[in-house]
Amino acid sequence: MKTVTEISKMTGVSVRTLHHYDAIGLLKPTDTTEAGYRLYDEDALMQLYLIIVYRELGFSLKKIAALLDAPDFDRNRALEEQISLLEEKKQQIQNRIYFAHGLKLTGVKYLNYEGFDYKKFDDYSAQAKAMWGNTGAYGEFVQKSRGRTAEETQALGNDMMALFTKVGQLRHLEPGSEEVQNWVAQLQSFITEHYYNCTKPMLTVLGEMYAGGGSMTENIDKAGGNGTGEFAKKAIDIYCTE
Secondary structure, three states: OEEHHHHHHHHOOOHHHHHHHHHOOOOOOOEEOOOOOEEEOHHHHHHHHHHHHHHHOOOOHHHHHHHHHOOOOOHHHHHHHHHHHHHHHHHHHHHHHHHHHHHHHHOOOOOOOOOOOHHHHHHHHHHHHHHHOOOHHHHHHHHHHOOOOHHHHHHHHHHHHHHHHHHHOOOOOOOOOHHHHHHHHHHHHHHHHHOOOOOHHHHHHHHHHHOOOHHHHHHHHHHHOOOHHHHHHHHHHHHHHO
16 A cells, blocks of 8 residues: 555656545545545556546546446556557657658758648658658768757758749749759759758658648748749659659
8 A cells, every 4th residue: 555645756646636536536545544644555556547648648537537437447448548549649749750850851940830731741750751760861960960050050041942942933944944953953962961861762752841731831932932832842753753
């Protein structure tokens, strides 16, 4: 048996919260001492663990109580379901980590998620994982970025956007024209020089991101005019299939 203070230290759940769980019937102590102190056995600890995980998964206390009090509640099944939900949440978080790395590698600021298609978010996350999931490109990026000041980083970002301003001025041409294809080669060289070795497969995925919607496309279109992100993608696709 453990006291409420010991349980709090073990789990990180505050004593006040444990008292609240007792008051609402969510987690009753196994016993109390003669002095009225709450005591918890291993079964109570297990139930507290289930509560903690359900809370991390976003379940309300009311929903958790309904699950735990259900006549057909099975602890092992509940643990299996929690493992499945946690694995899914882990993958979602990992996708966003890869995506964030990808955005950082592009040199284009991406701060506003308003209007972003979250289905595409997951698609691009998977693509980003394929690109730099082994962290080789990211390691190169870190190496090249080491010692770079905020002003220098900003200047590179501005130079990147200047490239999109340039391609925006070429939108009257065919994406496969020599001048536009030279622009793609210039973009690839710029990324390779300042960020990481930009192979054609990586450049292809960047093209998908440039035209994928949300703030990245908006920033590119702002620099080069409406449709610049999509035009850049078409030019990159041609360049990378030759």
